[in-house]
Amino acid sequence: MNNKQTNYKLIAKNTLMLYVRMFLVMGVSLFTTRIVLQNLGEKDYGINNVVGGIVAMFGFLNSSMVASTQRFLSFELGRNDSDSVRNVFCQAVVIHWIIAFIVFLLAETLGLWLLYTQLNIPSDRFSAALWVYQFAIVSFLINIIQVPYSASVIAHEKMQVYAWLSILSVFASLTVAYLLSVVTVDKLKFLAVFGCATTFVFCLFYKFYTHHRFEECRFRMPSGRGKMIEMFSFAGWNMIGNLAFVLRTQGSNILLNIFFGPAVNAARGVAHHVDGAVERFVSNFMVASNPQIIKTYAAGEYHETLKLLCRCSKFSFYLVLLLGIPLILQADYILSLWLVEVPAYTTVFVQLLLLNGVIDSVSKPIKTYVKATGKVKWYMILQGGFYLMALPVIYLLLWWGYSPVSSVIVLVVFTFLGTFLRLVLAQQVGESFSIRYFVSQVLEIVLLVGLVAYVGSVCIDTLLPSGNFGLFILRTGLMLVSTALTIWLVGLSSYEREYIRAIVKKTFKR
Secondary structure (H helix, E strand, O other): OOOOOHHHHHHHHHHHHHHHHHHHHHHHHHHHHHHHHHHHHHHHHHHHHHHHHHHHEEEEEEEHHHHHHHHHHHHHHHHOOOOHHHHHHHHHHHHHHHHHHHHHHHHHHHHHHHHHOOOOOOOOHHHHHHHHHHHHHHHHHHHHHHHHHHHHHOOOOOOOHHHHHHHHHHHHHHHHHHHHOOOOHHHHHHHHHHHHHHHHHHHHHHHHHHHOOOOOHHHHHOOOHHHHHHHHHHHHHHHHHHHHHHHHHHHHHHHHHHOOOOOHHHHHHHHHHHHHHHHHHHHHHHHHHHHHHHHHHHOOOOOHHHHHHHHHHHHHHHHHHHHHHHHHOOHHHHHHOOOOOOOOOOHHHHHHHHHHHHHHHHOHHHHHHHHHHOOOOOHHHHHHHHHOOHHHHHHHHHHHHOOHHHHHOOOOOOHHHHHHHHHHHHHHHHOOHHHHHHHHHHHHHHHHHHHHHHHHHHHHHHHHHOHHHHEEEEEEEEHHHHHHHHHHHHOOHHHHHHHHHHHHHHHHHH
């Protein structure tokens, strides 16, 4: 491939920009979580988490179209067809207004029924919970309408814009966290209103930027319905997988509320913030690499796409592993430093969700590969159906009296088995995809790296005593160095090491 080096350099450049953003976002958001939890209290924090989760349940409609819009924009850009890019964007705008209307109807009917009849919310806080719910709906509708514009930024690989807006967004969250400590009104209601206002401002910016930078983002009524039907079809099958993911996460969160109340939801919410911070290591890398996977496949270079996929799978695993191991081994101490009061079950929730993220990271890029092919029907039906099986299993375990921890264990088991299901399904739809090649180039390597890195970090954890901040920094630093050396010596090919050396040398010269 003539543009092979250019593609990898673009991924590296965009990934670096996103990681600068991520470190700022992660540090500020974790600090914000502590302040919000401290100001709201365990009960209100849990209410905010579970009530917002109801609205997020309807996100499977929108997330399906997010994937569809990004895929079709990237695909047409890969084909260098400007007229098709413009038509895809305009059709995406129409589709997302339709989705916003459907979500509004579902949220004000089915969602309200869940809120009034199923959730375990103290009567004295129900009014505040209703405020949270209604403003969460408005915020969610704004995000739906914004999708074609943010998708255009990503498809054009303008990651610096995406990164700066994310940084501004998290500092807006820091502002509201500070204001929570000084306002005299109901803090939960204030949090809902301020969050909605922030979402609206960022939506306006995305629309303004794309309108002036990308010619295809100037809306006009789209011509023809062929591409719209194709996008709806793609999104419809993709919706099954997204619905399974939503039910697996938010559905289990609601079940925890029904069986154990908002206190456990607070623990789950804190754990998801930690897991989400680590997850951003993969998501930022995938945001940078997804367009290249799709564009390379659109150009008909299938073998190069497979090589790019395998490299993305390895690096996504390494990025999660690098942070995951120190956090898993030192979760208890880190939470005690981070939070004033640590809700019950938080430590074990954090450890299990991080393990789940490590397992999921290695096969997550396969989903992008399948989307690039456009043949998502049976992949989404079978994978989505498999993940949906987790929810009744969780319900039965909780009904039989098992602890809240059992719900997360079920997620880990299904994620592990789902990795192999993804491989089988990808081979059925992808041109030149080979399970044997993926196993030899990815799974065998990451399994060895993960095992060696974990054993080395456990030795460090055992030999060095814990108990003060100085030793914590030393232990964490040694674990990071040990894991990084394992990745460098065991997990990278000679070509990958030489490529990284070249990037580092070039960076220092600049």
